[in-house]
Amino acid sequence: MENKQDIIESILAEYPICEYCFGDTTQIPFSDKVLVICETDCKRYGHCWACPPHAGNIYENMDKCRKFQRFVLFSTVWEVSDAYNLDACAEAQRSHAAMTRELREQVEKEEQIYSARTRRLRNERLDREYEKICRIYL
Numbered sequence: 001m002e003n004k005q006d007i008i009e010s011i012l013a014e015y016p017i018c019e020y021c022f023g024d025t026t027q028i029p030f031s032d033k034v035l036v037i038c039e040t041d042c043k044r045y046g047h048c049w050a051c052p053p054h055a056g057n058i059y060e061n062m063d064k065c066r067k068f069q070r071f072v073l074f075s076t077v078w079e080v081s082d083a084y085n086l087d088a089c090a091e092a093q094r095s096h097a098a099m100t101r102e103l104r105e106q107v108e109k110e111e112q113i114y115s116a117r118t119r120r121l122r123n124e125r126l127d128r129e130y131e132k133i134c135r136i137y138l
Contacts, residue, residue, distance in 0.1 A: 007110050008072055015103055020074035028071075030062045 005022055012020055035058050038044075044051045052058065065071075076099065078092035 004111070004114060005070075007114060008107055011103065011106050011110065012072075012074065015099060016076055018075045018077045020072060022070060022072050025066055025068050025071055028065065030065070032058055034058070 008022075035052055038052045042051065046053060048054065055061065076096050078095055080088040080092050082088060
């Protein structure tokens with residue numbers, strides 16, 4: 001039987017993913033120092049929905065991430081006619097976001113199938129064990 005990582009890798013293979021890796025969330029060096037860098041050095045701070053402060057409270061976001069044991073990180077490459085054309089870059093970002101949503105939906109669907117299959121196999125194994133116990137006592 002495939003494990004969850006194998007299933008996710010097979011799904012990733014269907015998309016224009018440049019590179020990806022799996023990891024354990026304990027490997028992520030969470031730090032609020034990133035927020036200081038954003039506030040002092042980044043021109044996008046306060047101007048982009050994906051950046052502070054619009055991206056939410058950094059401590060709450062770190063806690064949300066820590067609730068997961070594992071993660072998959074991936075990148076995509078989208079060609080644009082001109083890297084200084086903000087509309088073209090925004091369209092590439094929208095394409096990436098749409099693909100990410102679609103990929104997530106597919107992984108969640110496969111997760112439900114995987115969980116159901118795992119429950120079924122576990123129940124079948126328990127049924128066999130129960131039958132053995134019943135034969136011993138009958």
